[in-house]
Amino acid sequence: MNCAKCGLDIPQGVKQCPKCGMINEFEVARQPRKIKPIVYVIAGMGLVAILALAFALVAARGQKNVTSAPGAVPGPPGNVMTAPPGQNSNGNIMSAPPGTPGAGDNSAPSNSKPKPPSEVVDYLNYVKKVETHRQMLLKDTTDAMSLTNAAGQTQGLLSMIDMAMDPDGASARDPLADSKKELARQYKNWLSTLDFFDHKPAPALCRDFSGAYRAVLFNETKAIGEVAVSFNSINIMNPQDLSKLMTTLQKMKNDPSIQRSIDDAADSADGKLTSLVANYDMPKPFDVPREQKTSGNIMGF
Secondary structure: OEOOOOOOEOOOOOOEOOOOOOEOHHHOOOOOOOOOHHHHHHHHHHHHHHHHHHHHHHHHHHOOOOOOOOOOOOOOOOOOOOOOOOOOOOOOOOOOOOOOOOOOOOOOOOOOOOOOOHHHHHHHHHHHHHHHHHHHHHHHHHHHHHHHHHHHHHHHHHHHHHHHHOOOOOOOOOOOHHHHHHHHHHHHHHHHHHHHHHOOOOOHHHHHHHHHHHHHHHHHHHHHHHHHHHHHOOOOOOHHHHHHHHHHHHHHHHOHHHHHHHHHHHHHHHHHHHHHHOOOOOOOOOOOOOOEOOOEOHHHO
16 A cells, blocks of 8 residues: 555555655555344344234235225226127017016005095095985985975866865965975975085095085085976966966976086086095095986986
8 A cells, every 4th residue: 555645655564654654544454344143133033023014914905805995996987878889698678588476475566545634534424424415305305396296287277276266265275385385495405405515615635526516416406496486486376377387397307408417517526536535545435426216306306
């Protein structure tokens, strides 16, 4: 090596320069540091610990299930309209054979109709009572009309002759007084029935049916009222009045529009009642039939 001061080439191992006396300790080659064996032991143990930790993490990740797995990476945006067409197959939903019903499944289909509201049930029970009374009135009025008509035809002329011969006698009274009284009673009964029906307002769900049923009662009440008014307008002392009454009654009986309006109203009311109860899980509580000979017919006198 060379002296740091004078540059003399100094042999290896000489510390002091023979020429200038400079001590060149820094030029002495340094010996490599020996690593103690304990360092290798500690490094080896650290490497083993790192490998063990890595192995544990890998094992723990392998034990995770689907529910704990991280979310899938979202794919490119797309939908049914942009997806490529699928390959044709030998069948599809439309051409697939119907499924075979399961064995032992004999349960009846469930009824999806709701139960009727309480106000509907209450109102229909009310109208049912009115309809029962209507059928009774039809029979009662028909019987009264038949007796009145027969009495007018057979007794009218003879009674008028007796009155003309003895106006102050015992027979000098109105031969139609009983008929007039009975017809007035019948008309009053029909008016009371119509008023009773109107006394209870129909709920919103029943108003369509209620209006149709009221038309039945109104047309029947109107018909019996016209007959009662015709009888009460007769002056028995006028020979022409009896003939006029018979003509009026015969005209009403032969007028098909009067009975047709009653029958059409009954058909409409019965149809609307059927439609109303069809919306609910309930049977039809009653019918609204046309006037029948068995129950009565106002225009059948």
